[in-house]
Amino acid sequence: AQTVTQSQPEMSVQEAETVTLSCTYDTSESDYYLFWYKQPPSRQMILVIRQEAYKQQNATENRFSVNFQKAAKSFSLKISDSQLGDAAMYFCAYRKSNTGKLIFGQGTTLQVKP
């Protein structure tokens, strides 16, 4: 069975600095997708960034980028120029190709200090 592991329950970063959130996953599949979702306190979850496993190039979305290491089954999220609004719980998620089921990690709570 596929699993997603986030080994950092909590992280903190100073405003304007850079932070990296870790994620590892376990799968025997070769075709899949990876995602990072953000869940602010008491607010709905939103998609931050996505990565197709067949693409070697790391995805970027403005201040958010990933480091996708397929052989190591690692998918970290880098947030540059951190802002107070980035404070939230971040979830790494995996989905096998041609299925709808998204498997989430346990989450990492990010605190941004002014």
Place this chain on the structure above:
Amino acid sequence: DTGVSQNPRHKITKRGQNVTFRCDPISEHNRLYWYRQTLGQGPEFLTYFQNEAQLEKSRLLSDRFSAERPKGSFSTLEIQRTEQGDSAMYLCASSPWTGGAEGYTFGSGTRLTVV
């Protein structure tokens, strides 16, 4: 389009009662998903639909849980004979299906408290 709508936002029920939640997805999304999330944890998959067909149901889901999506539009999730362990946030999400890396759009959830 107002996004994914879930009702009610909060539900308090007595143990043993039945509860039903409703989810209205984004109208052009043909896939709809239900997840359960307890405090400080990641969402746990329950089930999902493509149009009106239920494509997968978690083995963790007991027979007390049932979900429907008549006519491929809104969906309902019913929990029969609720137990205290059912207390959680129930999340609904929807997505289009193009065979690619579609992301989900989540609703705000229904928080269930079983007393």
